[in-house]
Amino acid sequence: QLAEKYKTKLNDEKVYDAPVVTEIAPFTVFYKAEDYHSNYYNQNREESYCRFVIKPKVEKFQKVFRNKLKH
Template structure:
């Protein structure tokens, strides 16, 4: 990947463990880092974010090669891997830290995010309107080390088996042609 083709997308779509492993599967994605963004506290810990007092969302910074996978394709994945109509929750995970949000890095990313939301709403792709926030990227705080690559290092843990694995299996079926390993 050249510096010219290197881009970053930042998405919040519920639990970062769930989306981290899904984006890791995609051709063109070089790195996925779990962390926190969109809040008001400096250097928040996982525990502080989970208490809901920092304003941060669990999110992933996704470094990708735009000559292999486009931002548009990443947006398509984003809107498929979670329910963007649920306000401040995904499944049983509830609180503002689990909100749906796109943190754009450029005017082009902002424009595409708004375009996708409008199009999906206009087409009634979901039974309810999309509540995904679109906000400028500011500061991203990397989560503690044990959150990085979480599913791959803890796939026998209960949450991984019961929540993440079924989502990952479905994801692999939907995006077969985009996977690093098929």
């Protein structure tokens, strides 16, 4: 319910150029990733995928949610 409410708020406030269309579904099952997938970004920051895809998203997240993050 909270996720749907937030999705509606994002769309109502036109936070993004296009509507958020992500399906929000109930949790069913969780599979733990293999160890080499765990903490991938922190262990591979110099890889091109991390620098050009993940890093900008992490920086945007940190900027948007600065007041909610622990320092």
